[in-house]
Amino acid sequence: MIVTTAQLFKHAYGKYAVGAYNINNAEQAMGLFKGCIQSQAPFIIQISKGARKYTDKRMLEAIIRSAGEIFPEAIFAVHLDHGDEQTCYECIDSGFFSSVMIDASHESFDQNVAISKRVVDRAHAKGISVEAELGMLGGVEEDIKVEEGHAMLTNPEEAKDFVAKTGCDSLACAIGTSHGAFKFKGKQSLHFDVLEKIKALLPGFPLVMHGSSSVPQDEVARINAAGGKIAGSMGVDVNEYLPAAKRGVTKVNIDTDGRLVWTRVHREYFRDNPGDFDFRPAGKIFIEEYAKFIASRNVLLGSANQLADLRKSLGK
Numbered sequence: 001m002i003v004t005t006a007q008l009f010k011h012a013y014g015k016y017a018v019g020a021y022n023i024n025n026a027e028q029a030m031g032l033f034k035g036c037i038q039s040q041a042p043f044i045i046q047i048s049k050g051a052r053k054y055t056d057k058r059m060l061e062a063i064i065r066s067a068g069e070i071f072p073e074a075i076f077a078v079h080l081d082h083g084d085e086q087t088c089y090e091c092i093d094s095g096f097f098s099s100v101m102i103d104a105s106h107e108s109f110d111q112n113v114a115i116s117k118r119v120v121d122r123a124h125a126k127g128i129s130v131e132a133e134l135g136m137l138g139g140v141e142e143d144i145k146v147e148e149g150h151a152m153l154t155n156p157e158e159a160k161d162f163v164a165k166t167g168c169d170s171l172a173c174a175i176g177t178s179h180g181a182f183k184f185k186g187k188q189s190l191h192f193d194v195l196e197k198i199k200a201l202l203p204g205f206p207l208v209m210h211g212s213s214s215v216p217q218d219e220v221a222r223i224n225a226a227g228g229k230i231a232g233s234m235g236v237d238v239n240e241y242l243p244a245a246k247r248g249v250t251k252v253n254i255d256t257d258g259r260l261v262w263t264r265v266h267r268e269y270f271r272d273n274p275g276d277f278d279f280r281p282a283g284k285i286f287i288e289e290y291a292k293f294i295a296s297r298n299v300l301l302g303s304a305n306q307l308a309d310l311r312k313s314l315g316k
């Protein structure tokens, strides 16, 4: 069942965070649905602009529709990740997305407000939720690369003003994370002080944490042992997920970790089976491994075993 992110956040707020996982293909979709059913967790499927372009934007929609039929128990939102204004409108008009993210965080505050407000008005007219972003994460995000030192933590007073002016349903805040596998040098550091100030000024308002992959070091070691060359990687401590949820974070974005699972499975498979050229055996292993990974993340986010209660609260 497809629901809006606003519906998911109402149930989660202050108790747990909903995992928001990016998908690009059928194997990821299968692993994601399996893992969420195994762990009895609601979830958010994120589609980036890059994912829409990877094959054909209609392909992913069809895959998700089919997965919803294969796993009728699943409760999830279909969300556009890091949309620009035009892509938000396309997704709002598609009749398939239940949530969009307008990311105008690289614009001035006033421009960000104006763009986000236009998207909110169009989306709300169709009952679709909107996530907006204020502050700037470091790292690479589609065509935009934020250099280290230019990343900007969210200003709590501005966050309050921004939400009042735009009417958005949730806000992505920059609190020290970044996209990709190289988030911190030395020690990892999330700015819970900033999060607490935002929560105090916006009580009950759903916050979003991007760049939340944990970049498991055992995964990276296995990739490197199978021919990879990933050096200096570091992710978010998974023990920070629940403390973030208690401080108003209702959505935790995880993409990079899924890519690491894919890379480890495929590197190891073809290293161990050098004569093989059928991609399906490796694909099957990936689906199971990804499902396991997703279920483990849902436990850490506190979203595991929330499905029955959520269904009841939705009156379904």
Ligand code: G3H
Pocket: 022, 048, 049, 050, 051, 081, 082, 140, 141, 142, 179, 255, 256
């Ligand atoms: O924030 C970026 C997400 O990890 C999506 O990545 O744009 O390469 O699909 P992508």
Ligand code: 13P
Pocket: 022, 081, 082, 178, 179, 180, 181, 209, 210, 211, 212, 213, 214, 253, 254, 255, 256, 257
């Ligand atoms: P990671 O790169 O940490 O997985 O972050 C993903 C993300 O924020 C997608 O919007």
Ligand code: ZN
Pocket: 082, 141, 179, 210, 211, 253
């Ligand atoms: Zn992101």
